[in-house]
Amino acid sequence: MVTINDCAGYWDRYAAGVTTQDPEEALKYAFGWTQYEGHGPGDELLGDPATALELGSGRGNAVAALATKGVDATGIDISSIQREQAERRWGHLPDAHYTHGDVVDYLTGTDRRWDAIYSIWGAVWFTDPERLFPLIRDRLTPRGRFVFSHAPAVPGSYGVQGIYAAGFTGRQVWAYRWAYEPGGWAEILRRHGFGGVRAWVEPAPDPDHVGTLIVEAEPS
Secondary structure, three states, rough: OOOEHHHHHHHHHHHHHOOOOHHHHHHOOOOOOOOOOOOOOHHHHOOOEEEEEEEOOOHHHHHHHHHHOOEEEHHHOOOHHHHHHHHHOOOOOEEEEEOOOOOOHHHOOOOEEEEEEEEEHHHEEEHHHHHHHHHHHHEEEEEEEEEEEEEOOOOOEEEEEEEEOOOOOOOOOOOOOOOOOHHHHHHHHHHHOOOEEEEEOOOOOOOOOOOOOEEEEEEE
């Protein structure tokens, strides 16, 4: 049996199916940390950064939104198609920058520091925090801020979670996601040199629906 682990290819295929948004709407809702448009906190969670890095920048809307406010913002994505789409759409903004690559490789290979590093349902969800968090800690400025969001853990199911990215009837392409309760994320962050940790599940507009895990921390 041939096994395939092609996360970049999966996200390339995902990008090909994404519907293009109206630019005004895209910027208006760029900082939806939650999966519900117009619901939840916004970019105020980043503080007042002069520089920012998004891990898993996708369509590039959040990077563009920061750039329109004068923030020197960079987005990295494992999908070359997503990077190209973001560059095509927002590359005219002088403070919006997009690059293609794996976030661990990128953070390992750079000496640059940012005032804010964040991930909106992005690469933080799909990367081993034991590898990623020390790199983020080293790449933040002393008063920098790390913020991320994704789906909350299914109760009783924690740690690494495997998914078949192409579905149960598709090719054998799998991905891994990491899931913990807010307290679990806080413990991991503190172990890797973060303080001021705040982790919570933002309720959905409908209390019966799935909420959103949001975590923010600073270098200690």
